[in-house]
Amino acid sequence: MLCVRARHVIALRLDSSSGVSTYLQLVHQVRQAVLLGVLREGDQLPTVKEVVAELAINPNTVLKAYRELEHEGLAVGRPGVGTFITRTSTAPSPEVQARLRSDLTRWAGRANDAGLDVETMVGMLRSVVNETSRGAVA
């Protein structure tokens, strides 16, 4: 079982002014952390009591969020132990993502200077991505 090397790597937080329900905010944060590679398979989510004691929210809200994550196949609850992430994102590490993003930012700047509008930029990006993935398949 992978939970032997379980790490506590995420602290959940809330934005009370966002208008998004508390339970959905918790679900989104975990989902995003998995997508960005911050959370990996075997990582332990904070216990219900830890979340509750930190955020002063109803325990049922946390349970509901964790149940939703289990339903999505993103996490699994082990009774008496905790809730663990079951998936590792295939996305590159946050550092690699940041580098790629800054490449793209520079490119968007140059395209903007050249007078390209947003639609043309997105169209160009899409056609390049399509050609690249076709090349990769071929």
Add this chain to the structure above:
Amino acid sequence: MNVVETRSLGRRYGRRWALQQLDLDVPEHAVVGLVGPNGAGKSTLLHLVAGLIDPTEGSVSVLGGTPGSTAVLPDVAFVAQDSPLPKRARVREIAAIAAGMNVRWDQAVVDDRLAELRIDESHRAGELSGGQRAQFALALALAKRPKLLLLDEPVASLDPLARRGFLQSLMAAVADGGVTVVFSTHLIDDLQRTCDHLVVLGQGSLLLSGSIDEIVQGHAVLVGPPDRPLPRGCTIVGGHRSVGHQHLVAVSTPVIDPAWQVQTPTLDEIVLAHLALDPEQHPVRHLEVV
């Protein structure tokens, strides 16, 4: 099993009815927020459930028994408004007296909380800050390991930081399991985070009650054309957002009329709208019971 059940419950002080015709079920392990303006009957209801006063009419049962009876008393903890403690007595002495008055007592609960809050046992209760006093009173209540915890305006007089600290302690106690909580408050911004059930009182009558999810799902904000009648199954509750052609409505069936744009209201909006309604003409008063 319902932890609290009231049927046609009423209480009169002299000629004034503080509470009338109240039918309420509180399910096990719920965290119930009791809201309403001053004089709505919140304290009266809590005192009736705690067995500190008797009903004028109707009935109330707690954990299947009579409130205040020796069978029920060990399982019910009540923290009165502003957590009154004898000012001159020391923290240690108050804890010892409370321990002696209860058949079941978990001293570790008190010791742990005092240590966490850095409250010195030799301090006098009068020397504690408002937040410390509230937390200490909560620790005394939890040391009973109650099945039902009643709190009358526990956070009303606390500053935001102390309020948060108190709610953190309360929610952590709920996470440990086994306790049903009913607490009154006039601060509705904490409700959605901390409670799963809601009871709204106004002028001694029940205006709205149920699980918070059901209450939110049972309401909608409709935006639509000025002269069009409301869709079937909708009753207007909100005047405050009816600027232009918006209505806050109670819905009994899903609205599938393309002429109306349907939005989800916040709990605050729903509560305020129901409080603002005339109790005599209240549309959902008897439709929803917890």
